[in-house]
Amino acid sequence: MTAQSRAAxxxxxxxxxxAWWLPFTANxxxxxxxxxxxxxxxxxxxxxxxxxxxxxxxxxxxxNAGHNRDEIIAAIQAQAAELDxxxxxxxxxxxxxxxxxxxxxLAPGDLNHVFFCNSGSEAVDTAxxxxxxxxxxxxxxxxxxxxxxxxxxxxxxxxxxxxxxxxKNRQFxxxxxxxxxxxxxxxxxxxxxxSRGEPEWGAHLADDLERIVxxxxxxxxxxxxxxxxxxxTGVLPPPKGYLKRLREICDKYGILLIFDxxxxxxxxxxxxxxxxxxxxxPDMITFAKGVNSGTVPxxxxxxxxxxxxxxxxxxxxxxxxxxxxTYSGHPLACAAALATLDVYRDxxxxxxxKTLEPVWADAIHSLKGLPNVLDIRxxxxxxxxxLASRPDAVGARAFEAMDRAFNEYGLMMRITGDxxxxxxxxxxxxxxxxxxxxxxxxxxxxxx
Ligand SMILES: Cc1ncc(COP(=O)(O)O)c(C=O)c1O
Numbered sequence: 001m002t003a004q005s006r007a008a009x010x011x012x013x014x015x016x017x018x019a020w021w022l023p024f025t026a027n028x029x030x031x032x033x034x035x036x037x038x039x040x041x042x043x044x045x046x047x048x049x050x051x052x053x054x055x056x057x058x059x060x061x062x063x064n065a066g067h068n069r070d071e072i073i074a075a076i077q078a079q080a081a082e083l084d085x086x087x088x089x090x091x092x093x094x095x096x097x098x099x100x101x102x103x104x105x106l107a108p109g110d111l112n113h114v115f116f117c118n119s120g121s122e123a124v125d126t127a128x129x130x131x132x133x134x135x136x137x138x139x140x141x142x143x144x145x146x147x148x149x150x151x152x153x154x155x156x157x158x159x160x161x162x163x164x165x166x167x168k169n170r171q172f173x174x175x176x177x178x179x180x181x182x183x184x185x186x187x188x189x190x191x192x193x194x195s196r197g198e199p200e201w202g203a204h205l206a207d208d209l210e211r212i213v214x215x216x217x218x219x220x221x222x223x224x225x226x227x228x229x230x231x232x233t234g235v236l237p238p239p240k241g242y243l244k245r246l247r248e249i250c251d252k253y254g255i256l257l258i259f260d261x262x263x264x265x266x267x268x269x270x271x272x273x274x275x276x277x278x279x280x281x282p283d284m285i286t287f288a289k290g291v292n293s294g295t296v297p298x299x300x301x302x303x304x305x306x307x308x309x310x311x312x313x314x315x316x317x318x319x320x321x322x323x324x325x326t327y328s329g330h331p332l333a334c335a336a337a338l339a340t341l342d343v344y345r346d347x348x349x350x351x352x353x354k355t356l357e358p359v360w361a362d363a364i365h366s367l368k369g370l371p372n373v374l375d376i377r378x379x380x381x382x383x384x385x386x387l388a389s390r391p392d393a394v395g396a397r398a399f400e401a402m403d404r405a406f407n408e409y410g411l412m413m414r415i416t417g418d419x420x421x422x423x424x425x426x427x428x429x430x431x432x433x434x435x436x437x438x439x440x441x442x443x444x445x446x447x448x
Contacts, residue, residue: 026399035406040067043425043432045412053406056413056436058425061231061263062294065343066427072295075339079332088116088328096329099337103291104302106272109281113308116300116329120262120288121155123299124225127258127284128159129323130303131223134256137310144179145216147209147224151185153232154225154260163225166233181216183208183226187236193375194368195237196361202239206246218253228274231263234419235377235384243280256283262299266290267344267426269380270354283307292336297327349426353381359430363437364422370441371448372397383422387444394418401447411439
């Protein structure tokens with residue numbers, strides 16, 4: 001550790017932790033018992049006092065290539081020295097175009113144009129705006145209604161929380177966008193408990209879109225947005241045939257289908273995008289996180305040819321889509337994406353996730369029977385373990401598990417309510433899968 005990084009990691013007084021209001025965090029509890037990270041390499045984080053912590057969550061579902069990869073570091077450093085920033089409004093730079101082409105090549109079908117932003121939330125709001133503007137450009141401006149799904153997470157923008165299905169957003173932030181409706185979520189423990197991959201039960205839940213169309217009429221509906229696999233609300237893999245059914249109903253009524261692949265993109269489910277795994281081509285794919293393995297903020301939307309072409313009309317000096325961010329296609333993010341996509345390709349990491357899926361599933365499902373384990377779900381390199389809630393304290397058991405996993409057992413993981421979610425970097429070895437499961441076994445017993 002350099003003198004500089006030592007200084008940066010020094011917490012000399014409790015006040016040092018006060019200024020940063022941490023996002024999605026129990027701040028008071030954190031500040032009493034911090035979970036501090038100082039550096040990382042490959043599958044591991046290291047605490048300021050040098051303890052090794054295995055990364056069971058790829059940071060926040062994003063570091064798919066593992067941490068501090070030499071090739072990615074070199075690309076970011078070289079880019080910072082060559083072109084630190086360049087505006088993307090009316091100007092361009094080579095790595096932006098190269099990154100867009102590489103990302104489009106990974107997407108199925110004619111999903112071949114990429115609009116860059118800086119996060120998953122921005123990607124979702126961008127996709128929703130493109131959907132509205134698309135129907136307007138086609139002279140069907142009455143198509144404004146947006147359909148999301150219960151237990152959907154689409155980030156924190158007003159568009160994303162409106163189509164998302166998270167009750168706390170409604171409690172805290174009010175009624176949000178008007179003209180939004182929701183499909184039912186796809187989880188049913190009685191029918192699906194301890195499923196591996198896509199559960200057999202539940203494809204019929206897509207038919208609820210027919211009910212929504214009957215209620216509002218297709219002439220008012222712009223788009224449906226779903227995560228192919230709902231990640232943040234507890235890992236809910238799609239029932240077999242569900243996504244195909246959604247696509248069919250959207251086609252029947254002329255409704256755009258958006259897959260939010262902020263988590264499922266870039267190999268998490270064993271293919272570049274979940275759209276490929278499920279053989280379903282949406283009209284737009286939102287991405288972020290894994291695009292550059294979490295190294296520099298980046299997100300984006302991949303759109304089908306026909307959507308892009310619809311906008312490319314009118315006087316040529318006119319802006320076709322009145323939307324963008326100062327940091328859209330930031331040079332550092334693009335350089336990091338290109339280097340990351342090389343790592344994915346050269347190390348065949350998406351295929352690796354696919355090959356490891358059964359090993360991972362066996363390992364995580366071996367936790368069945370431990371105290372308080374109510375359900376386990378696995379898909380790709382993702383796993384979730386539902387723990388029984390403590391009486392009158394929903395979330396307390398998993399919170400203690402997350403805290404003790406980090407501070408006492410050397411494991412980083414995500415929690416949502418009383419669900420533990422796992423999504424390790426795709427470079428994980430079978431031995432490291434074993435390490436995660438050993439640690440998790442001890443943690444689950446410790447919080448019994
Ligand atoms: C499916 C999905 N969409 C959007 C987002 C929001 O991404 P961000 O936190 O980068 O804004 C997330 C974040 O976890 C996500 O899982």
